[in-house]
Every structure is written in C-alpha cells, then in structure tokens.
Amino acid sequence: MSYLSNIYNGITGKYFLNSRKGAITQQYPDNRATLKMFDRFRGEVIMPHDEQNEHTCTGCQKCEIACPNGTIEIIWDRAIVEETGKKKKKIDQFVYHLGLCTMCGLCIDVCPTDAIIWGQNFENSVYDRTKLTRVLNKPGSVVKAGIED
Ligand code: SF4
C-alpha cells in the first residue's frame, strides 16, 4: 500500500477530512466560556460543597498519609457533637499545595467519603507560587450530618 493511501485510510486521513467539524482543534481561548474538558481530565483536586455549605470530609487524614509528596495538609480540631455531647474530630483547614501535586490521584482513591474529586480547571498559571496553596474547605463549612469515616 502506498504512503498516500495509508494516510487516507488511517486515522490521519479521517481527522484531515473531519477537521472542519471540530474534530481536532479547540479554539482556545476564544471558546473559554463553553470549553468542557473530557471527563477523565485531572486539573486539580477540589472539595465539593452543597447549597448548605456542607462537605463530606471528616478529617480522617487518609489522603494526607497517602499523598507521596506532602501536597495535602489536614489541620484538624475536635468539636462537641450536639446530639451525643462527645468530642469528634473535624477539619479546620484542608490545605492543598497545587504547585506540588503530580495528579497521581492516590488521595482521591483512598478517601472513604468521596470528599475530594478532580476539578477541570487548568488555568492555574501564576507569578506568585504562594497563590497555588489553597484551602479547599470553604469558610464556615461543616461536614454533612451522618458522615463517618
Ligand atoms: S478528604 Fe477524605 S481522606 Fe482526606 S481527610 Fe477528608 S475524608 Fe479523609
């Protein structure tokens, strides 16, 4: 088979013929408002919160222990649970150093309550590295009732 027919019949040829249908090039940054990364994209670790400003992080520190390079620091405290009157561990700050993160996913895999997930944001360029250190739990947020590790 000739070189040209290889191109025509193979993936290169298909993409060449479909390029005008958007098969290849994303018009970034012009399409910033509508751009959606593919589902498995690993942009950063994030902690979802619901409308009541609740998350599912118990502060168990499993993610911190699993992380191979110290990207996560759990600063925790103990608070009294109203129903039982007993003290229980809670996070004060979930500190995430994005500049250290290799996106290996061990922290997400090990979390027993699915408190952290992959975020799709990739526009993380900064002039000041300290801006890559973030607190993932929002101010005033609490762990959802009934979540145990
Ligand atoms: S994110 Fe998950 S593994 Fe990490 S401290 Fe919170 S509950 Fe534990």
Ligand code: SF4
């Ligand atoms: S993805 Fe890997 S490197 Fe990044 S915080 Fe999680 S365990 Fe650490």
